[in-house]
Amino acid sequence: MNQMAPPPKIEIIPPSAPFSEAQRSWLNGFFAGLLSDGPAPLSAEQGAAVLQGPAGDGDDGEAPWHDQTIPIVDRMKLAEGRPLQRRMMAAMAQQDCGQCGYNCHDYSEAIAGKSEARLNLCVPGGKETARMLKALHEELEKAPAAPASPKAAPVAAAPATATEPGRSRDNPIAATFLSRRLLNKAGSEKETWHIDFDLSGCGLDYVVGDSFGIFARNDLGHVDQIIALLGASHITEVRGKTLREVLTTDVSLAPAPDSLFELFSYLTGGAQREKARALAQGEDPDGDAATLDVMATLQKFSNVRPHPEAFVEALEPLQPRLYSISSSHNATPGKLSLTVDCVRYVIGKRKRLGLASTFLAERIQPGDQVKIYVQKAHGFALPQDPKTPIIMIGPGTGIAPFRAFLLDRKATGAPGKNWLFFGHQRSECDFFYADELNAMKTSGLLTRLSLAWSRDGDKKFYVQDRMREVGRELWTWLAEGANLYICGDAKRMAKDVERALVDIVAQFGARSTDEAISFVADLKKKGRFQQDVY
Structure with a gap:
């Protein structure tokens, strides 16, 4: 039986482009996927033009630096020669976490458009982002005024809802702390808390996928x-x-x-x-x-x-901290829950404390009021069609929004299938919400529950390893139209999961690696692959 020759590899991004080999391969695959239905592939020169954008714009719509795993130095290299607002965007943490009150693109546009003067709002970017933004802002101040791009959306104003109390970091509202309970059992190396707030007094609601901003107080x-x-x-x-x-x-x-x-x-x-x-x-x-x-x-x-x-x-303002919401307003109106890892570590002989996590774990007491707000999610939400199957991958505290998704689907009677991948260190002491999840599985709400414990055996075993084990079934769900979600660590877990997903698509979808990369990129483009990473 004759083997079919593999499809020719389309080279759209020229070797001279300022990307690593892996980034060039990814972009080639991405554009190949976009062009697969077109009459002919682009030449290398045309591909470079696509990256550059319309003449005189200098923008690249896909922003190749928008990757949390790329160090800021390399992101800035990728943005060389781009408009100032794109270089500002590259300087940010690339998490679209909302802690600044924007996403990375809109924050950069606001600074460049001079409607936002604060350069230190990127909490995960920290000092290196603030320094880079300061340098770029100095460049902005020296530059002659330029006409706005005809494509640029007005930087003006925040949505109307952001001006309502409790809808933005600039207009917080008071909520009541209800309670906390430790989720880990004896023997765990972690300290993770389930936290409950009462929102009934302030009348604030939320949608699953949103985040909760807390103005913690220093110890x-x-x-x-x-x-x-x-x-x-x-x-x-x-x-x-x-x-x-x-x-x-x-x-x-x-x-x-x-x-x-x-x-x-x-x-x-x-x-x-x-x-x-x-x-x-x-x-x-x-x-x-x-x-x-x-x-x-x-x-x-x-x-x-x-x-x-x-x-x-000489000090910086105290910034709010954002947490993924782990409850559903439809299931428990007036009540909001979080799943919070407590951060404690030692440098030299001195104990250091995570600001908000230890505030929630020990410094705030039931009945206390705290300033809070709800941060609307940027592209992280349940599918509009409740019949759509969902695959949720959330190790550790990454389970938070998926607990919310499941509770919401139960409350609304959504008929779509639900598959959760959860992992942590040890099954005996780190299986968060075990009783809830097992009950959901027994009732049929949770169609599949796939677990991975990294410290239970001689070899570390993670959620991406479990994904590969059940790759054929996972591919079947995707082929049937499932949406896939990731929540958790951006720099390691999310990338490892995406790599596993590409491998599964290639193996069980009978695609080359480039075609699998293009397929996953297309899932993102269509909103079928969404991430809440930090």
């Missing part, structure tokens, strides 16, 4: 240690409040901002001044820059005692 013990290092009184008045109040609720005590190093460089001299200047420029003179939060900076420059008002002015 009082941490605040008092900083006040002691300043040699100040906690009742010193700053911004119309006491110093203690300002440090608790208004400013970030996490990674020290460049402005704090600049302040210290003005207040000291000699080698200390040079170190402070170097740190303010993003250098690392002593190899400890990555560990310098506000307290560690005060300890490092222990001979510097800035005035409390100047000190506070």
Whole structure:
């Protein structure tokens, strides 16, 4: 029996383009998929033109730097020669998480259009994003005014709903903390909490897939240690409040901002001044820059005692934190749940605490009010047709939105099939919501439940390994029109899952690797493959 020759590999992206071999291969596959129904493939020159966009625009609609796994240096290389707003976009964390109040594209457009002056809103991008945006903003200020692109959407304004109380980070509302319960059992290496809020008092609702923004407060013990290092009184008045109040609720005590190093460089001299200047420029003179939060900076420059008002002015505003919602308003109106990993670690001899996670795990008490808002999801939602099957892949706290999806489908009577992949370290102590999920499986709501435990055996076994084991069935679901969702770690898990998905499509869909890559890209384009990653 004669074997058919594989289809010729379409080379759309020229070898001279500023992409790695893997990125060039991905883009070739993507464009090949887009062009598969067309009369003829593009030439390399035409492909480069597609990336560049219309003459004079310099934009590339697919933004090849929009990948959380690419380091910022490489993202900036991919964006070289692009319009300023595209380079600003490349500087961001590429998670479209909404913590800035935008997605990455709209945040960059808002800065470039001068409707947004804040350059430090990208929480996951952190200091390196803020530095890059500052440099690009300086370039923007020096550049002559240019006419807006005819394609550009108005940067103006946020949707009308964003102006309603509780619908944006700029207009939060108070909600009541109800309770928390530990999801891990004895023997776990993790500390994960189920958190409940009462929204009935504020009248706020939400849709599954949305996220919940929380304005946490800094730990009082941490605040008092900083006040002691300043040699100040906690009742010193700053911004119309006491110093203690300002440090608790208004400013970030996490990674020290460049402005704090600049302040210290003005207040000291000699080698200390040079170190402070170097740190303010993003250098690392002593190899400890990555560990310098506000307290560690005060300890490092222990001979510097800035005035409390100047000190506070040098700090960044305290940013809200976003969590995937793990409940359904249709199932439990007026109540909202989260699934939160508590972050605790040690640097040197000092314990460090995750701001919002430890606030929820121990510092807030039932009945307390906290400022919150609902962040509408960007392209992460249940399918419009309730009969559409869904495949959900969410290890660890990535299960949160999928618990919400399942509860919502149960409450609304959606007839579509549901398949959940969940994984963690140990089945005995890390199987979150085990009773709920098993009951859903018994009732038929959860059609399939595929589990993966990385520490139960001699060899680590993850959700992507389980996917490969059941690849034929997974492909059948996709071929029948299922939507696929991923929630969890962006840099490792999400990429490993996508790679497994490509392999499954290639093996069971009888496609070449390039064709499988194109197929997965087409799923994303059609909204059938959605991600909530962080």
